[in-house]
Amino acid sequence: MNFHYHLLINPAAGSGTANKKASQLIDLFDQNDFTYTPYYTTYAGEEKEIVKRLIGFLTPWDEELLQQPDDEPYHLLIVVGGDGTLHQVVNQFYLTGVNLPISYLPAGSGNDFARGIGLSLQVESAFRQITGADRPQKINVLLYEEKISEEYGLVLNNVGIGLDALIVATTNASASKKLLNKYKLGFASYGLYLIKALLTQKTFPILVEINGHKQEFNRTFLCTTTNIPYFGGGIPIAPMADPRKEMIDLVVIEKPNLFAIIRLLLQLLQKKHTNNRHYRHFSSSRIRIVSVDPQHGQADGENMGQRSYDLYFSTSSQYIWYTDKQ
Ligand SMILES: Nc1ncnc2c1ncn2[C@@H]1O[C@H](COP(=O)(O)OP(=O)(O)OP(=O)(O)O)[C@@H](O)[C@H]1O
Numbered sequence: 001m002n003f004h005y006h007l008l009i010n011p012a013a014g015s016g017t018a019n020k021k022a023s024q025l026i027d028l029f030d031q032n033d034f035t036y037t038p039y040y041t042t043y044a045g046e047e048k049e050i051v052k053r054l055i056g057f058l059t060p061w062d063e064e065l066l067q068q069p070d071d072e073p074y075h076l077l078i079v080v081g082g083d084g085t086l087h088q089v090v091n092q093f094y095l096t097g098v099n100l101p102i103s104y105l106p107a108g109s110g111n112d113f114a115r116g117i118g119l120s121l122q123v124e125s126a127f128r129q130i131t132g133a134d135r136p137q138k139i140n141v142l143l144y145e146e147k148i149s150e151e152y153g154l155v156l157n158n159v160g161i162g163l164d165a166l167i168v169a170t171t172n173a174s175a176s177k178k179l180l181n182k183y184k185l186g187f188a189s190y191g192l193y194l195i196k197a198l199l200t201q202k203t204f205p206i207l208v209e210i211n212g213h214k215q216e217f218n219r220t221f222l223c224t225t226t227n228i229p230y231f232g233g234g235i236p237i238a239p240m241a242d243p244r245k246e247m248i249d250l251v252v253i254e255k256p257n258l259f260a261i262i263r264l265l266l267q268l269l270q271k272k273h274t275n276n277r278h279y280r281h282f283s284s285s286r287i288r289i290v291s292v293d294p295q296h297g298q299a300d301g302e303n304m305g306q307r308s309y310d311l312y313f314s315t316s317s318q319y320i321w322y323t324d325k326q
Pocket of ligand 1: 010011012013014015041042043044045046047081082083084085086088107108109110111112300301302
């Protein structure tokens with residue numbers, strides 16, 4: 001197939017890492033005589049404006065394209081940024097009602113989606129995975145509807161209420177994240193804020209409804225609905241989650257006391273946390289979560305605000321253009 005690549009670059013992602021990775025990617029396109037058009041965002045939110053303008057140019061996926069002659073180039077969008085940039089782009093697709101393939105060069109500080117689908121974090125390898133693919137892969141995504149604020153959207157990674165969302169709210173607002181990213185210590189910013197959040201996050205009651213079966217958790221500390229195993233830059237909170245399955249994974253952790261949580265965190269580092277009795281896991285194609293108590297929320301690392309939540313989750317799919325690692 002003959003491609004024209006549209007590169008949507010958030011140069012601020014990964015505190016500037018994305019700008020460097022975009023230059024490396026562009027060098028590889030030039031060396032291989034591939035045609036492309038770069039679009040750089042200049043402010044937060046501009047990625048959605050760029051996508052709105054590009055939607056009409058991008059080519060929808062159809063298996064029959066493989067049999068047809070290469071007269072017309074295939075117009076493919078490649079997002080260069082972090083999980084948040086990708087989140088904004090696919091949500092713009094969703095709100096516009098289109099399901100176009102998309103490709104991705106992970107260049108944020110966490111890059112959990114790329115880890116989850118097996119897309120390399122190294123520019124050259126990711127370039128080979130993107131340009132070596134002749135068709136996209138169907139990846140599961142989660143749809144959510146929040147009834148109180150009448151808000152809906154799509155997530156590639158996870159939606160969290162409680163601890164992880166408090167970490168997102170504080171890290172995204174902090175200057176130290178930028179500083180730590182500068183020294184390639186993005187994961188350390190999550191670590192620092194994890195400790196702070198552990199000491200400040202209070203427990204809260206939630207109601208979970210799965211297949212008509214209601215369950216209450218009165219001392220919830222963390223409640224993460226996820227599509228992939230990771231959050232917070234590679235922390236395998238739900239190792240059983242698989243973005244190739246049409247399934248939603250839910251992890252609820254209750255906090256009896258601080259020592260029990262520290263024990264669980266140590267087990268998490270050794271990947272033995274799923275056996276801890278305070279770790280609860282559920283899997284279903286439809287899940288409802290209610291927190292009347294106002295809590296921080298996060299969607300793919302983007303802050304959803306501190307408020308009450310009544311969330312309904314279901315599944316859908318998104319075409320991602322890449323091949324598996326060789
Ligand atoms: N030019 C820009 N300057 C500042 N913010 C931007 C710009 N372009 C996009 N954004 C905002 O950046 C956010 C997404 O950042 P993203 O998550 O991709 O990077 P990150 O936070 O460094 O990575 P990660 O989520 O992996 O930690 C979005 O909210 C988006 O609106």
